[in-house]
Amino acid sequence: MIFGLGASAEGSRSALQLPLVRRVREPYRGRWALPGGPLGATESLADAARRNLFETTGLAPRYLEQLYTFGAVERSPDERVVSIVYWALVRADEADQARTTENVRWMPADDLPPLAFDHDEIVAYALGRLRGKVEYSPIAHALLGEEFTLAELRDVYEAVLRRALDPANFRRQIEASGTVEPTGRFLAGGRHRPPRLYRSRVAP
Structure with a gap:
């Protein structure tokens, strides 16, 4: 499946x-x-x-x-x-x-x-x-492209877990996990401050 x-x-x-x-x-x-x-x-x-x-x-x-x-x-x-x-x-x-x-x-x-x-x-x-x-591994990364924002990653977690996650807490937990790293690039095309792009540091 x-x-x-x-x-x-x-x-x-x-x-x-x-x-x-x-x-x-x-x-x-x-x-x-x-x-x-x-x-x-x-x-x-x-x-x-x-x-x-x-x-x-x-x-x-x-x-x-x-x-x-x-x-x-x-x-x-x-x-x-x-x-x-x-x-x-x-x-x-x-x-x-x-x-x-x-x-x-x-x-x-x-x-x-x-x-x-x-x-x-x-x-x-x-x-x-x-x-x-998804609670203990970076398997959620397999549902995303090579680069992604933390908001996009949170969207995956929320879809899998079927519950809303606090954005600030989610960011802290993901950054502390060491499973992602910033690419130095930003997502272009938005009306506000462009979000930072990340990539996975480990295989799902």
């Missing part, structure tokens, strides 16, 4: 989104599901995940991590299916380039329709992992 940022339903802030595919055959025909596919005989697990994501969305995420293995006996009505799930994070400009069709659509991660199989459980597990990890 892929997480990216998009406009919330209210349009006033960012929200986590992910691409889903509409199933065109049984079981669960017409229901939305996470993108996925079989493992090739000569593929590594990560390569298969990258291929399936690219074939579905046209995206090649830089951040890809194995999430969990889901293998409950009853998770598929037809046959025993074990899924090794990977999750990826993409920048907003990458998400804008994703291929969408009638049967491939980005949807808000916290407001999804009932999904096929156990994919509701998988999304919930992934959101819990992401929200836990």
Whole structure:
């Protein structure tokens, strides 16, 4: 699965989104599901995940991590299916380039329709992992470009955690963490004092 940022339903802030595919055959025909596919005989697990994501969305995420293995006996009505799930994070400009069709659509991660199989459980597990990890690691940087303002970084944290953060406290915590450094450049084009641009000092 892929997480990216998009406009919330209210349009006033960012929200986590992910691409889903509409199933065109049984079981669960017409229901939305996470993108996925079989493992090739000569593929590594990560390569298969990258291929399936690219074939579905046209995206090649830089951040890809194995999430969990889901293998409950009853998770598929037809046959025993074990899924090794990977999750990826993409920048907003990458998400804008994703291929969408009638049967491939980005949807808000916290407001999804009932999904096929156990994919509701998988999304919930992934959101819990992401929200836990953003508290102790710089994983939020993977949702941003090479350079960003602290306001843009705070917007990512607020979208992931689904709560507002105090700007002054957030700035102090991020600067004290040592995970970002100023680039010496400023964001141009605003009507007020241009904000400073930062870059990540560590890999997400």
